[in-house]
Amino acid sequence: MQHIRAHVLVCGGTGCKSAGSKEIQLGFAKYLEEYGLQNEVMLVETGCHGFCEHGPLVIVYPEGTFYCHVKPEDVKEIVESHLYKGRIVERLLYREPLSHEQVPNYSEIGFYKKQQRLVLANCGAINPEMIEEYIAVGGYEALAKAVTTMTPEEVVDEVKKSGLRGRGGGGFPTGMKWQFAKNSVSDKKYVICNADEGDPGAFMDRSVLEGDPHRVLEGMAICGYAIGADEGYIYVRAEYPLAIKRLRTAIEQAEKMGLLGENIFGSGFNFTLHIKEGAGAFVCGEETALMASIEGKRGMPRPRPPFPAVSGLWGKPTNINNVETFANVAQIIVNGADWYCQYGTERSKGTKVFALTGKINNTGLAEVPMGITMREIIYDIGGGITNGKKFKAVQIGGPSGGCLPESMLDLPVDYDSLIAAGAMMGSGGLVVMDEDTCMVDVAKFFLNFTQSESCGKCTPCREGTKRMLEILTRITEGQGREGDIELLENLAKNIKETALCGLGQTAPNPVLSTLKYFRDEYEAHIKEKRCPAGVCEKLASYTITDACRGCGLCARNCPVQAISGKIKEKHVINQDICIKCGACMAACPFKAITKG
Amino acid sequence: MKSLEDLHKLREKLKADIKLRKDEGTKIIVGMGTCGIAAGAREVMSAILDELAVRKLLNVQVQQTGCIGMCEKEVLVDVIRPGEPRITYGKVKPEDVKKIIAEHVVNGRIVEELVVGKLEQE
Numbered sequence: 111m112q113h114i115r116a117h118v119l120v121c122g123g124t125g126c127k128s129a130g131s132k133e134i135q136l137g138f139a140k141y142l143e144e145y146g147l148q149n150e151v152m153l154v155e156t157g158c159h160g161f162c163e164h165g166p167l168v169i170v171y172p173e174g175t176f177y178c179h180v181k182p183e184d185v186k187e188i189v190e191s192h193l194y195k196g197r198i199v200e201r202l203l204y205r206e207p208l209s210h211e212q213v214p215n216y217s218e219i220g221f222y223k224k225q226q227r228l229v230l231a232n233c234g235a236i237n238p239e240m241i242e243e244y245i246a247v248g249g250y251e252a253l254a255k256a257v258t259t260m261t262p263e264e265v266v267d268e269v270k271k272s273g274l275r276g277r278g279g280g281g282f283p284t285g286m287k288w289q290f291a292k293n294s295v296s297d298k299k300y301v302i303c304n305a306d307e308g309d310p311g312a313f314m315d316r317s318v319l320e321g322d323p324h325r326v327l328e329g330m331a332i333c334g335y336a337i338g339a340d341e342g343y344i345y346v347r348a349e350y351p352l353a354i355k356r357l358r359t360a361i362e363q364a365e366k367m368g369l370l371g372e373n374i375f376g377s378g379f380n381f382t383l384h385i386k387e388g389a390g391a392f393v394c395g396e397e398t399a400l401m402a403s404i405e406g407k408r409g410m411p412r413p414r415p416p417f418p419a420v421s422g423l424w425g426k427p428t429n430i431n432n433v434e435t436f437a438n439v440a441q442i443i444v445n446g447a448d449w450y451c452q453y454g455t456e457r458s459k460g461t462k463v464f465a466l467t468g469k470i471n472n473t474g475l476a477e478v479p480m481g482i483t484m485r486e487i488i489y490d491i492g493g494g495i496t497n498g499k500k501f502k503a504v505q506i507g508g509p510s511g512g513c514l515p516e517s518m519l520d521l522p523v524d525y526d527s528l529i530a531a532g533a534m535m536g537s538g539g540l541v542v543m544d545e546d547t548c549m550v551d552v553a554k555f556f557l558n559f560t561q562s563e564s565c566g567k568c569t570p571c572r573e574g575t576k577r578m579l580e581i582l583t584r585i586t587e588g589q590g591r592e593g594d595i596e597l598l599e600n601l602a603k604n605i606k607e608t609a610l611c612g613l614g615q616t617a618p619n620p621v622l623s624t625l626k627y628f629r630d631e632y633e634a635h636i637k638e639k640r641c642p643a644g645v646c647e648k649l650a651s652y653t654i655t656d657a658c659r660g661c662g663l664c665a666r667n668c669p670v671q672a673i674s675g676k677i678k679e680k681h682v683i684n685q686d687i688c689i690k691c692g693a694c695m696a697a698c699p700f701k702a703i704t705k706g
Numbered sequence: 707m708k709s710l711e712d713l714h715k716l717r718e719k720l721k722a723d724i725k726l727r728k729d730e731g732t733k734i735i736v737g738m739g740t741c742g743i744a745a746g747a748r749e750v751m752s753a754i755l756d757e758l759a760v761r762k763l764l765n766v767q768v769q770q771t772g773c774i775g776m777c778e779k780e781v782l783v784d785v786i787r788p789g790e791p792r793i794t795y796g797k798v799k800p801e802d803v804k805k806i807i808a809e810h811v812v813n814g815r816i817v818e819e820l821v822v823g824k825l826e827q828e
């Protein structure tokens with residue numbers, strides 16, 4: 111056996127793969143051999159690091175050098191310069207967006223420094239297709255501890271004491287949910303992992319499944335032991351082929367080692383797992399719809415009670431949790447609830463993974479302790495707003511969440527503060543918006559999503575969201591009427607109170623929160639027929655400023671002859687004729703035309 | 707796998723394979739500048755890796771560095787044991803490697819006749 115002196119970790123998550131990481135991996139294999147290093151340098155494919163924007167990523171240990179945007183033609187240089195001669199390839203290092211400084215080391219990058227990576231600890235650090243690497247970092251210790259040294263009651267109590275709450279959106283206390291399922295008496299019970307992840311923009315569940323699948327399996331098995339279930343399902347959306355493949359591999363490996371299957375650790379506890387591929391409708395993420403879908407029926411919600419803990423899959427008591435919830439379990443069992451409670455706030459314990467997107471410098475997945483402020487997430491981890499623009503709002507919680515303004519940036523991020531502010535944790539989607547965003551347009555975008563995803567079973571959701579969308583659409587088109595705001599508020603209240611499932615009940619949230627914090631923008635649209643951000647095309651008005659030199663180019667480009675003026679004098683646009691095509695603005699060589 | 711002990715045994719065995727990704731243990735750093743390579747740094751590196759493999763010293767990290775401006779003393783090899791000064795050996799030949807590893811890396815006794823520099827760790 112040779113002494114391995116370096117590890118080259120090539121990210122094999124979905125993001126980096128689509129940016130060409132497979133080719134890079136093959137390149138390394140080729141050049142390591144060419145330079146005779148194949149026996150002293152190990153090549154490892156990992157899961158997502160949550161920094162896909164900068165992918166494909168390559169990390170070289172023992173130095174921990176972090177290379178980003180690696181192209182196939184860079185591989186030879188990394189091998190020759192770094193691995194052969196020990197010289198870091200500086201041009202491929204990450205640069206901080208604000209200071210433009212190069213950061214050679216993984217752990218020193220601003221994006222990672224303020225994170226608290228517990229759930230994501232192994233993502234990007236181990237090979238997700240090798241159970242050996244998971245075991246090497248302490249994997250399956252929790253399952254062994256639970257089934258050989260703890261009673262099911264003790265396991266439930268530990269989870270209760272940890273304060274863990276569901277990461278799938280609602281934030282229901284996990285220990286309590288387990289207790290209900292445990293208390294149900296039945297010859298058969300099920301554990302389900304909800305990996306539907308329908309929230310557009312969220313991809314934390316996918317990353318965990320791709321980067322550390324065994325962690326989820328272990329959490330599910332512990333849950334099975336705690337509630338007395340011997341069978342489980344993982345419901346994954348079919349658009350996640352890599353996650354499905356890695357899950358299959360993981361289940362196979364765990365079965366082979368006797369970590370799943372019969373008589374686990376000689377304790378008499380049996381647990382088997384199946385994968386069910388979902389068709390991808392947003393409503394199928396709702397727990398009752400999800401179970402109907404596993405049973406082969408149409409994925410539609412049904413009224414609760416009965417709750418799944420009493421009558422779930424095929425009428426049997428069932429415990430259903432989100433991927434990230436299960437991924438939290440093993441560390442709680444190994445390190446204890448007290449250890450876990452050091453992270454987070456009084457009523458929201460532990461960490462949460464957020465998917466940062468929008469007008470922010472560092473987009474990606476960030477795991478932070480609960481209670482951190484929005485400002486820290488956006489500026490310290492996210493690196494601030496792109497192009498030096500001003501922050502306007504952050505949309506949190508996806509289509510069921512809300513928009514928070516600048517004044518709420520110091521809000522601690524936890525379940526209860528967010529609800530109180532009119533948003534919600536949701537699955538942890540975080541979209542940052544800058545000054546060029548129209549909040550009415552944003553509300554319309556999210557409502558359009560929920561409206562088209564409504565399953566149509568109940569009237570308030572099916573018809574109510576349609577009405578709301580009509581009103582929003584006419585407001586953005588300059589047809590808004592006096593009283594529209596009140597109408598929106600009434601409809602929203604009705605839908606929230608009477609819709610059958612969470613989709614309908616939360617659908618009005620984006621509208622309500624923008625009305626709460628950005629009411630003046632709605633009013634500007636309705637009363638002044640003006641879109642302050644200049645986004646709504648039909649409301650835009652083009653005006654010529656004093657920077658005009660009177661060249662006449664705009665007038666010649668205007669298709670409806672709306673512009674007049676003498677050569678070398680300031681021109682004017684006749685707003686009654688203007689059709690808001692923007693041709694003049696594009697034509698002006700002096701940037702003398704503004705839109706607003 | 708049938709018990710907690712089985713799992714622990716397996717883990718101890720597997721742990722060494724990923725240890726490299728954590729910053730711990732003794733470090734050996736070989737100067738791989740152009741002059742170092744000309745002076746035989748690759749051969750020294752290979753000798754180090756072979757010797758570590760023979761002795762199963764899995765928690766020793768081997769790193770490289772570029773030229774540090776002591777070209778006439780190449781091949782340069784640094785040894786850093788946790789919490790101890792960084793010792794630089796000069797004009798190292800493949801046949802010196804066994805001694806450096808046996809004396810210094812394993813037993814903490816510096817091989818004085820080859821030392822060209824000492825640096826207290828900050």
Ligand SMILES: Cc1cc2nc3c(=O)[nH]c(=O)nc-3n(C[C@H](O)[C@H](O)[C@H](O)COP(=O)(O)O)c2cc1C
Pocket residue numbers: 275276277278279280281282304305306307308309392393394395396397398430431432433435436611612613
């Ligand atoms: C319309 C709708 C969509 C949902 N989508 C998801 C989803 O994609 N993933 C998820 O984990 N939970 C989703 N939920 C929440 C689930 O119904 C359920 O509460 C959750 O899986 C429970 O797990 P937790 O307690 O671990 O959060 C959705 C709920 C609704 C109403």
Ligand code: SF4
Pocket residue numbers: 393411563564565566567568569571572609610611612613614615
């Ligand atoms: S609230 Fe909407 S999605 Fe939910 S059951 Fe009713 S119609 Fe279907």
Ligand code: SF4
Pocket residue numbers: 654657658659660661662663664665680681697698699700701702703
């Ligand atoms: S193109 Fe610009 S500078 Fe020329 S007339 Fe029009 S507004 Fe004035």
Ligand code: FES
Pocket residue numbers: 121122123124125126127157158159160161162163165166167
């Ligand atoms: S896929 Fe590589 S960082 Fe996300």
